[in-house]
Amino acid sequence: xxxxxxxxxxxxxxxRPKKKxxxxxxxxxxxxxxxxxxxxxxxxxxxxxxxxxxxxNGDRDLDIFMLFDPxxxxxxxxxxxxxxxxxxxxxxxxxxxxxxxEHPYLNAQLEELDIDxxxxxxxxxxxxxxxxxxxxxxxxxxxxxxxxxxxxxVLLFKQFAKxxxxxxxxxxxxxxxxxxxxxxxxxxxxxxxxxxAASSWKKRTIIDIEGIGAKSFxxxxxxxxxxxxxxxxxxxxxxxxxxxxxxxxxxxLSSPSAWFFTVIDEPxxxxxxxxxxxxxxxxALYGLFIRTPPFxxxxxxxxxxxxxxxxxxxxxxxxxxxxxxDCCMGDERCLMILELLVDRLPQVRRHIxxxxxxxxxxxxxFSKERGAIFSGPYIEDGLYVVEIPRRYTDVASxxxxxxxxxxxxxxxxxxxxxxxxxxxxxxxxxxEEFAPFLSRFLNRSSPLGRIRLREAQQNG
Amino acid sequence: xxxxxxxxxxxxxxxRPKKKxxxxxxxxxxxxxxxxxxxxxxxxxxxxxxxxxxxxNGDRDLDIFMLFDPxxxxxxxxxxxxxxxxxxxxxxxxxxxxxxxEHPYLNAQLEELDIDxxxxxxxxxxxxxxxxxxxxxxxxxxxxxxxxxxxxxVLLFKQFAKxxxxxxxxxxxxxxxxxxxxxxxxxxxxxxxxxxAASSWKKRTIIDIEGIGAKSFxxxxxxxxxxxxxxxxxxxxxxxxxxxxxxxxxxxLSSPSAWFFTVIDEPxxxxxxxxxxxxxxxxALYGLFIRTPPFxxxxxxxxxxxxxxxxxxxxxxxxxxxxxxDCCMGDERCLMILELLVDRLPQVRRHIxxxxxxxxxxxxxFSKERGAIFSGPYIEDGLYVVEIPRRYTDVASxxxxxxxxxxxxxxxxxxxxxxxxxxxxxxxxxxEEFAPFLSRFLNRSSPLGRIRLREAQQNG
Numbered sequence: 001x002x003x004x005x006x007x008x009x010x011x012x013x014x015x016r017p018k019k020k021x022x023x024x025x026x027x028x029x030x031x032x033x034x035x036x037x038x039x040x041x042x043x044x045x046x047x048x049x050x051x052x053x054x055x056x057n058g059d060r061d062l063d064i065f066m067l068f069d070p071x072x073x074x075x076x077x078x079x080x081x082x083x084x085x086x087x088x089x090x091x092x093x094x095x096x097x098x099x100x101x102e103h104p105y106l107n108a109q110l111e112e113l114d115i116d117x118x119x120x121x122x123x124x125x126x127x128x129x130x131x132x133x134x135x136x137x138x139x140x141x142x143x144x145x146x147x148x149x150x151x152x153x154v155l156l157f158k159q160f161a162k163x164x165x166x167x168x169x170x171x172x173x174x175x176x177x178x179x180x181x182x183x184x185x186x187x188x189x190x191x192x193x194x195x196x197a198a199s200s201w202k203k204r205t206i207i208d209i210e211g212i213g214a215k216s217f218x219x220x221x222x223x224x225x226x227x228x229x230x231x232x233x234x235x236x237x238x239x240x241x242x243x244x245x246x247x248x249x250x251x252x253l254s255s256p257s258a259w260f261f262t263v264i265d266e267p268x269x270x271x272x273x274x275x276x277x278x279x280x281x282x283x284a285l286y287g288l289f290i291r292t293p294p295f296x297x298x299x300x301x302x303x304x305x306x307x308x309x310x311x312x313x314x315x316x317x318x319x320x321x322x323x324x325x326d327c328c329m330g331d332e333r334c335l336m337i338l339e340l341l342v343d344r345l346p347q348v349r350r351h352i353x354x355x356x357x358x359x360x361x362x363x364x365x366f367s368k369e370r371g372a373i374f375s376g377p378y379i380e381d382g383l384y385v386v387e388i389p390r391r392y393t394d395v396a397s398x399x400x401x402x403x404x405x406x407x408x409x410x411x412x413x414x415x416x417x418x419x420x421x422x423x424x425x426x427x428x429x430x431x432e433e434f435a436p437f438l439s440r441f442l443n444r445s446s447p448l449g450r451i452r453l454r455e456a457q458q459n460g
Numbered sequence: 461x462x463x464x465x466x467x468x469x470x471x472x473x474x475x476r477p478k479k480k481x482x483x484x485x486x487x488x489x490x491x492x493x494x495x496x497x498x499x500x501x502x503x504x505x506x507x508x509x510x511x512x513x514x515x516x517n518g519d520r521d522l523d524i525f526m527l528f529d530p531x532x533x534x535x536x537x538x539x540x541x542x543x544x545x546x547x548x549x550x551x552x553x554x555x556x557x558x559x560x561x562e563h564p565y566l567n568a569q570l571e572e573l574d575i576d577x578x579x580x581x582x583x584x585x586x587x588x589x590x591x592x593x594x595x596x597x598x599x600x601x602x603x604x605x606x607x608x609x610x611x612x613x614v615l616l617f618k619q620f621a622k623x624x625x626x627x628x629x630x631x632x633x634x635x636x637x638x639x640x641x642x643x644x645x646x647x648x649x650x651x652x653x654x655x656x657a658a659s660s661w662k663k664r665t666i667i668d669i670e671g672i673g674a675k676s677f678x679x680x681x682x683x684x685x686x687x688x689x690x691x692x693x694x695x696x697x698x699x700x701x702x703x704x705x706x707x708x709x710x711x712x713l714s715s716p717s718a719w720f721f722t723v724i725d726e727p728x729x730x731x732x733x734x735x736x737x738x739x740x741x742x743x744a745l746y747g748l749f750i751r752t753p754p755f756x757x758x759x760x761x762x763x764x765x766x767x768x769x770x771x772x773x774x775x776x777x778x779x780x781x782x783x784x785x786d787c788c789m790g791d792e793r794c795l796m797i798l799e800l801l802v803d804r805l806p807q808v809r810r811h812i813x814x815x816x817x818x819x820x821x822x823x824x825x826f827s828k829e830r831g832a833i834f835s836g837p838y839i840e841d842g843l844y845v846v847e848i849p850r851r852y853t854d855v856a857s858x859x860x861x862x863x864x865x866x867x868x869x870x871x872x873x874x875x876x877x878x879x880x881x882x883x884x885x886x887x888x889x890x891x892e893e894f895a896p897f898l899s900r901f902l903n904r905s906s907p908l909g910r911i912r913l914r915e916a917q918q919n920g
Binding site: 203220239242243246247319341346362375379380381382393443444446448449 | 659660661662663680699700702703704706707710740741742743779781783784801802805806807808810815816817819822823826834835836837838839840841842844847853902903904905906908909
């Protein structure tokens with residue numbers, strides 16, 4: 001029997017699912033599986049944290065997979081899968097809508113549960129999957145067979161990850177999937193052993209539980225999938241998120257507290273607060289509002305990041321120093337923000353030409369027809385230099401120009417921006433739906449920093 | 461007989477010394493040499509361009525060397541050398557003063573000539589010299605024995621170099637010494653062959669006339685001294701000056717004109733013109749006035765350049781972008797100028813800390829006591845970052861601070877600046893003695909550019 005600290009015992013009290021909820025969820029799950037089985041065309045299976053008994057109190061996500069024969073053509077799988085899901089949802093009187101990840105599935109609301117009904121192939125081994133969802137049943141079996149003695153440890157770690165902001169493998173979070181949390185707890189043999197190990201993680205960490213890894217991965221955190229050695233379960237984890245976890249692990253070991261398990265949403269910033277903070281920072285904040293492309297976040301968010309990087313590069317090529325930049329996807333529109341040290345540059349700009357020892361290029365450069373110039377061409381360390389007027393002397397005109405569309409924007413972002421975009425400055429970057437995002441941007445702090453701040457505030 | 465272009469013939473008319481001047485200079489030189497010989501303790505020798513008949517009309521510099529026996533101790537050489545020079549100057553009724561290069565010599569004004577009386581050792585070969593001046597007689601003998609058929613070519617090239625601003629091996633010019641001009645004309649066999657060759661010079665040019673070079677040199681232009689293979693005669697030539705010559709050579713070949721031989725001083729800028737130009741450029745010009753250290757330009761100028769580079773580095777470390785910088789040594793004071801794109805930065809400054817995988821450093825950085833901070837510490841790509849107030853938000857306060865003295869200033873410059881310095885901005889950088897320097901700085905152009913501009917002005 002593991003000895004838990006009193007803090008952990010108290011936390012566990014709160015995060016273990018209640019008997020009433022367990023009975024309720026189990027009953028609904030069993031009824032749905034039975035309905036799938038009854039169809040005669042597919043086999044029902046509960047997957048995810050419900051199946052593994054590793055869900056946190058309050059979670060309402062139930063995943064029911066419908067396993068079809070792998071000889072069924074892909075198109076039939078989608079048709080028959082969706083049609084079976086719809087008939088079951090109707091039979092149970094659930095509200096539902098179709099959704100689309102790698103292929104379509106049904107999302108249904110039933111008895112206060114958020115239920116996904118997902119068709120997949122019942123392949124004989126994880127090596128033979130036809131799409132990513134086919135792998136999920138193998139994950140569930142792998143974990144279910146091993147995790148029972150460590151369920152409390154998984155709950156503690158998932159809650160630690162949630163509170164620390166690194167739970168979730170979606171593109172916005174770039175953190176730890178539930179399956180990854182379970183694998184890590186299993187590999188290290190518990191919550192505290194995992195925390196201890198992570199506190200010493202180096203830049204590169206490679207974990208191969210079954211010792212079967214064949215492929216080498218570039219990622220900073222590599223956890224070879226025990227059911228598929230060509231896959232890194234931690235591929236979604238960014239370098240920043242990995243070390244935010246490492247930092248929290250060190251902090252928890254040196255001075256544990258219940259705050260490490262407490263999810264607290266910062267109050268969103270008001271427009272007046274934003275104005276005040278910018279006055280103090282003395283920086284120039286610019287925002288670009290664009291219409292949200294009609295795709296899921298895991299597609300749009302990486303494109304937004306890529307576009308932001310391209311726009312940042314455009315500003316820097318024109319001489320503007322960007323302090324920080326970030327982006328946020330909303331339902332209707334997205335916001336990219338760039339904080340600049342200086343948003344106005346002088347007319348004069350140095351343009352470096354060819355070296356004099358490339359005779360033909362140098363001759364062409366020298367003889368080139370130019371409009372107004374400030375100085376030159378002159379020679380500096382063997383290179384021609386000429387000082388000419390700057391095309392964009394202020395950031396707003398550059399951000400509003402067609403040059404933005406010529407940079408390496410993400411495909412759907414570019415499509416959306418072809419219809420136009422809006423450039424705003426300072427407190428005009430504020431919008432209600434982006435207030436939490438702006439709070440995090442301006443009061444940016446590591447997770448441990450936020451915890452230490454709360455502890456300090458609590459102690460007076 | 462070489463065919464000269466009409467342009468070159470006209471130029472030669474003007475730059476060949478006049479019969480009257482030749483007779484006069486030769487007479488004075490012979491009388492001085494005879495006076496040295498008469499002393500019985502040294503042998504007199506005319507060196508430099510007068511000895512080689514390669515001086516330009518109007519030159520008034522006569523170098524008389526006094527060759528002593530190499531067994532004489534160094535101290536005695538200086539004493540006896542100076543005392544002999546003084547007695548000769550007195551005998552001829554010349555005004556004179558002592559000067560100091562590698563060792564002391566006498567500078568005398570006599571019959572409108574500027575005469576240097578320089579003691580040196582009469583060593584048997586240039587390999588056995590005891591100081592740089594001992595080498596000069598060997599240079600004179602080497603050139604005198606070979607240059608006679610090419611004297612007009614040397615005159616043309618020296619005038620070309622003077623007009624092009626690359627004549628002189630002093631630290632301010634970083635150009636071509638007279639001896640180097642003579643060697644190049646001799647090596648290529650004339651003015652036009654030299655111009656043709658130079659027009660194709662690459663980044664590295666190595667010329668070894670006697671095929672005796674042993675040492676390898678890093679310089680962009682290497683001309684092995686025929687009398688001392690361990691010496692690069694072109695060591696003083698900067699990369700910029702080399703390619704200003706290359707550019708002029710190309711320009712002269714493609715479209716020759718008398719302008720290539722015409723020395724024209726640009727009219728010095730007025731303070732109002734400076735103010736207007738800065739308004740157009742929209743840059744912030746800063747100047748530092750310091751008292752001139754009491755040493756010769758060849759010592760002070762490199763130290764000024766080093767100090768300017770150090771101050772530029774200081775500004776750039778504090779986030780200020782320097783567009784251009786230059787310095788000028790005056791008799792009483794020196795001026796260092798720095799042109800900035802932006803002279804005011806916001807309060808906020810990103811400070812990058814250690815990577816999280818260096819556990820001890822990261823822990824110290826996180827726990828460090830800080831005053832007011834804007835954001836952080838937060839984690840970015842595995843590194844800690846914190847945003848703190850900037851120490852210097854404007855250039856003037858940084859340039860006036862003690863930090864300037866902590867940078868890598870040249871020794872004598874630092875000594876001078878310990879007494880203080882004055883920081884000025886914009887048109888206040890103007891001072892009468894620095895007006896020509898400021899003209900060149902702001903209207904900077906390659907030599908060929910200036911010539912083409914004059915041609916255009918002449919033609920309409």
